[in-house]
Amino acid sequence: MSRRTLALWCPDWPAMAAAAESDLPSLHPVAVLSANRVVACSASARAVGVRRGMRKRQAQAVCPEMTVVTADEGRDRRLFEPVVAAVAELIPTLEVLRPGLVVIPGDRAARYFGGIETLAEELVDVVSACGIESQVGIADEVFTAVLAARHGHQVPPGGDRAYLADRPIADLALEPSLADPSRTELVDLLRRLGISTIGAFADMDITDVATRFARDAVVAHRLANALPGRVPSGRYVPTELTVDHACDPPVDRIDVAAFIGRTLAERLHRRLRDAAVACTRLTIEATTERGQHHSRTWHCAQPLTPESTADRIRWQLEGWLTGGRRGRTQDRPDSPIVRLRLEPVEVVEAGALHHQISDGRADDPDTEERARRSLVRIQGLLGGDAVRIPVLSGGRGPAERITMVALGDEPTPQRDPSAPWPGSLPQPTPAVLVETAICVLDASGGPVTVTERGAFSAEPVTVRLPESAGRGRPACWGLSWWAGPWPADLDRSAAGGLVARAQVLLDDSRALLLCYRGGEWIVEGVYE
Structure with a gap:
């Protein structure tokens, strides 16, 4: 029997959240910008031609009356929390992939509500009561359900691969919460190779994918073939799970902090056990007498145990109380610690494990x-x-x-x-990173530099290690090919002068990445 997953999607959530915070009318056009480009817009803005990826000036020219706001993930999460709470009242077990998108394991819930379609209708009604529009997608796998939610589709059991086959290859990178940051580059490369649909990519042999593309391509290939992956395992985090402890007397010693940390870890895990959940992401906060605040979020692929939680409390407080590994006084607390707080940020069903997909071997x-x-x-x-x-x-x-x-x-x-x-190193990236001083010489043996116009002062012919690096005997190699230089930093004053990079091929077939900085050359990487 196929497992079923529901994805609840609130369209254009960043724009909806921005409009709600600014108390704008529902039909007023809104665009959310990051790095001066549109990352989300309302339906009314899209209706007049505003699109994701547009520059701010271009979008405002298309829709002059549009309100433009800066992307704020904190705002998106804060305003989405009431929606999550409302859905959790109906179905406690859920996972928030990002603000505006929730996935739910549908098998047991569907039996309780009398069918998967009835459950989907109930979810839409609950979210609608919050004043939010939403769509539900149903499929076997999380990725397919998320894509189906964008169209309100229900994929038949066992039909995920057929549903994905005719979809454009760009859909592999459509949902950033389920894609590696490099997925867009993979999609562009596949498109240039003539692979225009997910089905065509799925038909490729996994060995060819693993050997010819980057690591994330193996994960994308599994998604394209609708192979079984993880089920939605997150859960709405009840506020009563948080452990808040007032330190009396205040803590300024590592051994005392470690003892309190172990006690708090036991208290936290008793609460988690009573709620039948386990914690995979935990925020540890400490506050001093003078109000200084120190916080760190720990994320684990497997649920935390009382021992691992106590270790993380000890590591964090030890590093803070001693000023870190370098012992810097300015990094230490300004007064003893008076309050410790443990807040589970993400929980899963008790016993669940999250194993990261490796490189496909x-x-x-x-x-x-x-x-x-x-x-x-x-x-x-x-x-x-x-x-x-x-x-x-x-x-x-x-x-x-x-x-x-x-x-x-x-x-x-x-x-x-x-x-x-701008000015970043072009692909490919060196396999080995080093930082070794080197001399670049022209045909007459004179030093080669980079001019203010970003060009070599003379054609490079050889490179040589300084005597100090060559153990008293300079090592010298001829160049059979070179490329560059490319300016590497646009702010010369901050970088201490012109910064440029060049690639060279030695006569022994080794390829190096050179960096010109402060009037000197260094080997920054070695290609393999």
Whole structure:
């Protein structure tokens, strides 16, 4: 028997939330902007020609009377909370993918309401009572249900793959909450290769997809084939799960903080157990006597245990009380801690596990589990920041595009990877990142620099390591090819002068990424 999933979608939610906060009439055109481009607009704005991706000036020229607001995820979440609460009164088990989109496991709920269609009608009525328009999609898998909700469709049991087959390939990146940030680039590449529908992509051999495209392509291929994935597992978080503790006397020692943290972890998990849920995302907040506030959100692929929760409290408070790994005094609290608060941000049904989809290879799950436990053990011995994982970030250089985040912490990039980055490094990205000083020389052996107009001062012929880097014997290689230089920073005053990058191919077939900064060259990456 096929499992059934319902997706409840509130169209144009960012625009609806902005209109509600500004108390605008329901038919007044509204556009929400991020990075000076339209990311959402109301139906009335769309009716006169406003589209997502338009620049602000172009959108205002199309609709001069339109109200323009800045994107605010906090506003979207805050105003969507009453809708979530209303739906949770009807069906307690739900998962919020983003403000404006909720998915619900429909099997048991459908039996209670007498049918999946009746359940969908009840959901629309409940949301309508909040003054919000909504549509429901029904399918076997979460991804298919979300796409079906945009058209109010019900996909027959077992018919997900057939429903997706004729849809445009761009639909793979239509819902950002279910797509990697690089999914748009994958869709553009597939379109250029002549693959215009999801069905055509699904027909490709998985081996070809895994070897020819990036990692996210394997995930997208599974979605295109409607292969079984996770079911909606989130749940509306009751406020009574939060644990708030007043420290009397105030805490200024690590051992005392660790003891209190273990006690609070036990209290939190008793409440979670009574509610038959487990926590996968937890916010730990601390407040000092003078009102200084310190907060951190921890995210785990598997539900937290009392021991892992206590460890995270200890790691966080230890790092704060000691000023972090560098011991910086300015990072320490200004007075003893008087209040600790544990707030479950995301909960799942008790016993549920969230395993991240890997790179598509059939790896031994026992080996992966042992590796995970080993990393957690190392973290327990050395502290929360001892084990870090890379997260795709925004930036112009390859090193800037990586944010190292502690294992178990919220995988939040330091800079937005989807934002425009003028002067960023063109693809491909180096496989190995280094930072080694190097000399670039012309045919006469003179140094090659970058002029104010962004060009080489002379044609580069050889590169040479300084004597200090070559262990007393300079190493020199000829160049068989080079490209660039490209300006890498538009704000020269902030960068300390002109910054530019170039790619070179050595005569031994190695390819390097060079960066010109402060009047000197460094090797920034090695291509493999």
